[in-house]
Structures are given as structure tokens and as C-alpha cells.
Amino acid sequence: MDWGQDTLRAGFCHALSEMYKSEVPLYGDLVDLVWKADAEAINTSRKLGGANAIDPDDVLPSRNRVERHGAIRLGTAQELSTIRRMFAVMGMSPVGYYDLSVAGFPMHATAFRPKSREALARHPFRVFTTVLRMDLLTERTRDLAQRALKQRNIFTDRLVALIDHAEIQGRLTPDECKEFIAEGLETFRWHSKATVTLDEYKILKAEHPLIADIVSFPSCHINHLTPRTIDIDLVQKMMQDSGMPAKERIEGPPRREYPILLRQTSFKALEETVYFRDSNEAYVKGSHTARFGEVEQRGYALTRKGRKLYDDILARVNTTAAETGADSTKYEEILEQGFEEFPDDLRQLQEQELAYFCYHLTPQAGQGLDITKASLSQLLKDGVLEYEPITYEDFLPLSAGGIFNSNLGSESQAKRLIMEAEADLDGFQKMMGTPATDEISLYEQMQRDSLETCRVQLGLEEIVV
Numbered sequence: 001m002d003w004g005q006d007t008l009r010a011g012f013c014h015a016l017s018e019m020y021k022s023e024v025p026l027y028g029d030l031v032d033l034v035w036k037a038d039a040e041a042i043n044t045s046r047k048l049g050g051a052n053a054i055d056p057d058d059v060l061p062s063r064n065r066v067e068r069h070g071a072i073r074l075g076t077a078q079e080l081s082t083i084r085r086m087f088a089v090m091g092m093s094p095v096g097y098y099d100l101s102v103a104g105f106p107m108h109a110t111a112f113r114p115k116s117r118e119a120l121a122r123h124p125f126r127v128f129t130t131v132l133r134m135d136l137l138t139e140r141t142r143d144l145a146q147r148a149l150k151q152r153n154i155f156t157d158r159l160v161a162l163i164d165h166a167e168i169q170g171r172l173t174p175d176e177c178k179e180f181i182a183e184g185l186e187t188f189r190w191h192s193k194a195t196v197t198l199d200e201y202k203i204l205k206a207e208h209p210l211i212a213d214i215v216s217f218p219s220c221h222i223n224h225l226t227p228r229t230i231d232i233d234l235v236q237k238m239m240q241d242s243g244m245p246a247k248e249r250i251e252g253p254p255r256r257e258y259p260i261l262l263r264q265t266s267f268k269a270l271e272e273t274v275y276f277r278d279s280n281e282a283y284v285k286g287s288h289t290a291r292f293g294e295v296e297q298r299g300y301a302l303t304r305k306g307r308k309l310y311d312d313i314l315a316r317v318n319t320t321a322a323e324t325g326a327d328s329t330k331y332e333e334i335l336e337q338g339f340e341e342f343p344d345d346l347r348q349l350q351e352q353e354l355a356y357f358c359y360h361l362t363p364q365a366g367q368g369l370d371i372t373k374a375s376l377s378q379l380l381k382d383g384v385l386e387y388e389p390i391t392y393e394d395f396l397p398l399s400a401g402g403i404f405n406s407n408l409g410s411e412s413q414a415k416r417l418i419m420e421a422e423a424d425l426d427g428f429q430k431m432m433g434t435p436a437t438d439e440i441s442l443y444e445q446m447q448r449d450s451l452e453t454c455r456v457q458l459g460l461e462e463i464v465v
């Protein structure tokens with residue numbers, strides 16, 4: 001077998017998923033449940049028939065079945081820049097910037113993922129990667145955090161050697177790939193022995209539970225893995241029915257005929273036994289809550305205009321909900337009402353330029369039009385071109401915020417530092433050692449590339465958009 005980046009990424013994701021299943025068995029149950037839900041959704045839709053019947057090959061291409069995203073939390077520039085190099089070996093680049101201070105967390109983030117349509121179709125593994133913002137910590141906590149982080153090394157020596165080697169050689173041999181996977185897993189493995197004392201842990205946790213999670217352990221344990229489903233409402237119901245500690249509600253836009261962006265839900269983080277060092281270098285028993293399982297349903301990528309409409313509606317919904325002290329049932333109502341304004345119709349999404357699409361020639365498109373220039377709308381009207389929505393491959397920070405909150409309590413001093421913070425893309429990119437790609441520009445480019453292919457195939461000089 002040829003071990004290109006795509007194969008390595010697929011192999012790594014699979015190995016990580018197996019490791020996480022053995023660490024958090026409930027995650028394995030969730031994966032099983034998603035398979036069941038998807039099969040049921042397809043069956044129901046087949047029975048109903050009609051124009052909207054789900055075509056399993058269409059909706060569940062092979063990538064959905066293996067698709068996972070994970071999340072890790074890092075502490076230092078050295079960790080972030082090395083992770084960036086490690087993911088690059090697997091064909092994953094930093095895309096997007098997420099300022100999590102808006103959700104009350106002293107962190108910012110990017111997502112490492114494949115960028116091209118082809119690589120995404122082969123295996124879309126992505127890892128949401130946050131790094132602690134030392135500038136948002138109080139002095140005592142910052143000192144403690146820096147001291148704890150300085151003495152840990154989350155990468156094995158062999159892994160770093162393999163990364164160096166891959167950078168110089170351009171690729172790894174099949175044997176090296178297998179070693180890379182085994183060594184790489186060590187970075188994400190859970191360790192129940194903390195590197196700090198119980199007292200130190202308490203100080204970190206009092207400032208923010210996530211600081212304790214980032215700083216107290218010898219690795220950057222994966223904190224959740226997320227399979228993708230085609231019917232998240234069904235998964236949510238099945239989670240509740242089977243007694244999983246499911247979150248109360250699904251984050252993101254409400255259920256729609258034509259899904260947009262991303263909807264997510266999860267089971268709540270588990271309380272796990274951990275051991276802290278005491279002053280005699282003995283270990284004392286304690287507990288830590290961080291790891292959970294999540295599920296997501298992906299919809300269409302929105303244009304800047306579409307995203308603005310989404311953000312505006314959500315902001316209004318949240319204000320109304322806060323003002324009226326809405327419970328979760330009421331919130332759902334307000335959300336659905338708010339989103340009535342967002343067209344739930346493919347044609348309107350295209351005409352109003354709210355979502356991104358890939359264009360192609362229809363089977364009946366005659367070649368050699370005897371014109372040199374045509375407008376996109378005319379070509380669509382004449383049945384020369386058709387389109388399909390582009391999937392959203394990224395994250396929703398507010399949704400992430402919701403997930404954080406429901407998992408990790410909200411006690412937080414030093415709140416002011418975080419609430420007054422501003423985004424710091426520059427600082428983030430300096431820590432990482434490279435820029436992050438703007439995600440919207442990637443979707444824009446995909447749409448443009450598809451139109452360019454159509455133009456060439458039709459022998460036109462220009463397609464006017």
C-alpha cells in the first residue's frame with residue numbers, strides 16, 4: 001500500500017479512535033449509536049420515498065463513516081509549533097482562528113485539517129487545537145502554569161525525529177508511517193498521574209477549570225472525539241433514551257430541510273480518578289473532569305454574507321432568551337422563530353449568495369455554445385449548469401463555548417482579564433510559527449475553481465457571476 005499523507009492521516013485517525021474507545025468506553029457506545037441512527041434515518045427516508053429520499057451513497061459517502069474531529073489543548077508556543085509540524089506530515093494545515101475569550105476561556109485556537117476537496121474526500125480528519133493565553137492569567141497562576149509546562153515534553157524523541165525526517169525527505173516509508181502513528185498516539189494519550197500537586201491543581205482550577213486541564217498532565221490528552229451523523233436529532237433522542245448523560249440541547253442552527261454550518265451535541269464530561277504528587281513524592285487520589293464524547297451534523301458552508309446573517313440572528317436569539325429568562329424549551333422556540341428569516345431553500349441560498357456551491361455541467365449541456373460570454377444565472381436557467389452545496393469543514397466558536405460551559409462548570413475568578421481581552425491572531429500565528437488560512441477564502445476558491453472548470457468545458461471566455 002502506498003502511504004501518502006491521506007493514508008497516514010486515515011491510519012492515525014483510526015488508531016486514535018481505537019485508543020479513545022479503550023480510554024472512554026462511552027465514546028465507543030456513541031459511535032455505535034451513530035451508526036444505528038444513520039441506518040435508521042436512511043431506512044425511514046427510503047420508506048417515505050419522494051424527492052427528498054436520502055440516497056445513502058450521496059449522503060453517506062465513505063468519508064462520513066470514518067469522519068472524526070478531535071480536540072486538544074496546548075500550553076506553549078513550542079507545543080503549538082511542534083503540533084503544527086506533526087499535523088503537516090499528515091496533510092493537515094491550520095485553518096481559521098477562534099478567539100475563545102468571547103466564551104469566557106483564556107485560550108485561542110485553530111483547526112488543523114486537510115484543505116483540498118480531494119484530500120477532504122479521502123479523509124477529513126480535523127483537530128481543534130487551542131493554546132493557553134498566558135496574558136489572560138493572573139500572575140500567580142501564570143507563574144505556576146509556566147513552571148509546570150516547562151518541565152513537560154508532550155512529544156517522544158522518536159516522533160520529533162520522524163517529523164524532522166519527513167520534512168527533509170518529503171515523505172515517510174510505510175514502516176516509518178506505522179512508527180509515526182504509534183509515537184504520535186503518545187502525545188494524545190490520557191495519563192492519570194498529574195504533574196502538579198493537589199494544591200497547585202486547586203489554584204489552577206479555581207482560576208479556570210480549563211487551565212487545570214491544560215497544565216496539570218504530562219500529555220495533551222485528546223479531550224473528545226466526534227463522529228459525524230446525518231440525523232443529529234435522532235442521535236440526541238437515542239442518547240437520552242439509552243440513558244447516556246446527554247447535553248440538554250443541540251448547539252448551532254435549528255433543524256432545517258437544507259442544513260447549514262454545524263450542529264453538535266455531546267455527552268457530559270466524566271469525572272475520573274487522578275493522582276496528584278504530594279510533598280513527599282507520594283501520590284494522593286483526586287478527580288478530574290474533562291473528557292467527553294460529541295457528535296456532529298455538517299451542513300453547508302456559508303458566504304461572508306450568509307455567516308453574518310447567521311451571527312446576527314443568533315445574537316438576537318440569545319439576547320431575547322436572556323431577557324426573557326428562557327428555559328431550554330422556550331430557547332428552542334425563540335431559535336426556530338429567529339431562523340425563519342434564513343431561507344431554507346437551495347435556490348434562494350444560491351440566488352442570495354448565502355452559501356457556497358460547486359458548479360458542474362448538466363448531462364444535457366451541449367458543448368460549443370456559439371457565444372463567448374454568459375451569465376451564471378442564464379446558464380442555470382437554460383439547464384446548462386447545476387450546483388451542489390459545499391460542506392462546512394470548520395467549527396463554530398459559540399457552539400464550542402456552549403460545549404465548554406456545559407462540561408466544565410462556570411466558576412471563574414480572573415474573569416475580568418478574559419472578558420476584556422481582544423482577539424490576538426497575530427500572537428497566535430507567532431506562537432505557531434506560520435499563518436492560519438482564512439477558512440472562507442478556501443470555500444470561495446472551491447466555488448471559483450468549479451466555475452472555471454465549467455467555463456473551460458463550455459469553451460466560454462467568461463462566465464459572469
Ligand code: OOG
Nearest residue numbers: 071072128395396399400
Ligand atoms: C475545544 C472544543 C471545540 C468543537 O467541536 O467546537 C470543538 C475544546 O474542548 O478544547 O471541538
Ligand code: NI
Nearest residue numbers: 070071226294
Ligand atoms: Ni468538538
